[in-house]
Amino acid sequence: MTCTDFLAKLTDFFDGTVPPELLAEVEEHIAECHHCEVVLDSTTKTINIYRNQELYDFPPELQHRLEASIMARCFGPRPTK
Ligand SMILES: [Zn+2]
Numbered sequence: 001m002t003c004t005d006f007l008a009k010l011t012d013f014f015d016g017t018v019p020p021e022l023l024a025e026v027e028e029h030i031a032e033c034h035h036c037e038v039v040l041d042s043t044t045k046t047i048n049i050y051r052n053q054e055l056y057d058f059p060p061e062l063q064h065r066l067e068a069s070i071m072a073r074c075f076g077p078r079p080t081k
Contacts, residue, residue, distance in 0.1 A: 001029040003074045006036045007067050013040075014047055035073045039066055 006029050012018050013026055030037040043066065 001025045003029075003033060003036055003070055006030075006033070007039075007063075007070060010040070010043065010066070011063065014043070033074075035070055039070055 006026060009018060009022060009026060013023070018026065030040055043062070046062065
């Protein structure tokens, strides 16, 4: 699993729709990738706040922010045209 795959599965992971074999891949990836581990940890905290407020809905802008931040960390800043 790559960081891109991890991000693609992140919403499913929190929806609880991840099959066990994929869950194992996710856990294997975060064991090896500190960046994704941090992302998962901070996302979990954010979602817990949403859930506590009974306003749980994974916001698309959060997904984009996470993606941008992890891509920057793992692959460096993207060149701008
Ligand atoms: Zn990663």
